Amino acid sequence: MRLTGPLRAVVVLLLVGLSWLLGNTFFGGENNSIRSFFGGASEQPTSVEARPRQYKCGLSAPCPPKHLAFRVVSGAANVIGPKICLEDKMLISSVKDNVGRGLNIALANGVTGELLETKTFDMWAGDVSDLLKFLRPLHEGTLVFVASFDDPATKLNDEARKLFEELGSTAVKELAFRDSWVFVGAKGIENKSPFEQRMKNSKTSNKYEGWPESLEMDGCVPLRPPLET
Template identity: 60%
Template sequence: DFPVGPVRIIVVLLTVGLTWILAGIMLGSQNGFPRIQQLLGDPRPKRYKCGLHQPCPEKHFAFRLVTGAANVIGPKICLEDKMLMSSVINNVGRGLNYLLVSVSADVSDLLNFLRGIHEGTLVMVASYDDPATKLNDDARKMLADLGSSSIKEVAFRDTWVFVGAKGIQDKSPFEQLMKNNKNTNKYEGWPEAVELEGCVPQRTLDAE
């Protein structure tokens, strides 16, 4: 007797293959994938600058800041889809990481940086491990003048992110503080990492 089983399998495979080719031709592509994805909709979310969920308005810059996680994973600072600071770039360190100047354990470096800021300059800060031990009253006041509402409360091993500007008239809306609390800490001795993203007006970057 002629084996019917294998023949049926071959017929089914040929039928499926021809159907798939025909569908591809009718949908306008050789294998059917591109047009089918268009019809069904791409399930992947659209990615905007710095990973934002929606695009920024005109005359705004996209940003994303992420604090360090405990004393293991360093912070990240992204502006207009360009990663300016991260562990991969190897330009971050423990303490306060601020844009354009790498971190230092010496608070005098931070003070010199803050004093030299021109009117309208954007300042982005992300903590790593411990942001407060080296801070003094002068540094806290300068950061408050840049628009920080929480700088007076930043303490040992808190996680803190902040975006402000020299000459800002009101308190910045871009700030997050997670307090170090042994009852709520995600990591042993440290709270969870804090993430901040948004769109900042270009006018804050207009220097004198």
């Protein structure tokens, strides 16, 4: 029996609707469209995980106002030199060719953050009197950044350790042969500095054969208010 015109149209519509429903369910549910299926991709953009933003000296967060961003990294054994970064400026590094065995020190103005001087002191074969002449005349408020390389302590005497204590160090009392040490202090500090790390040289725990692992420390050091005139 042949179908009449209206009945034939109804059957065709039912078949088309059933095919669309089955296809939509099978190929992705009600959120997908036939257009997206034949296009091979969804129209929605793929989200890309953003890289964490880095701030001055590689910090993960910005420093508050009137603070300086810093990062201090001690040397690795006697091979990789130390680094001292302040406000996104590399003060001491192997690339700048101004690192040396012993203590690597950068001085900065505690009011403005301006770099004053960088110097290295060989604490294995050098003369500790050079270090004493460098530390004794520091002005009130001067910021002192220290990173060790190879051996920071063999030539340290009681006066040198006392001068670092006056800058806020507590670890310098026990600092010994080939220890790793990073420190940030200031002339005239009232309390002990919160910016200090020491890794003891120990045969049982050393990362390298004769040296402990390198230390890395970063943070925000507050500026001092200008002196009233």
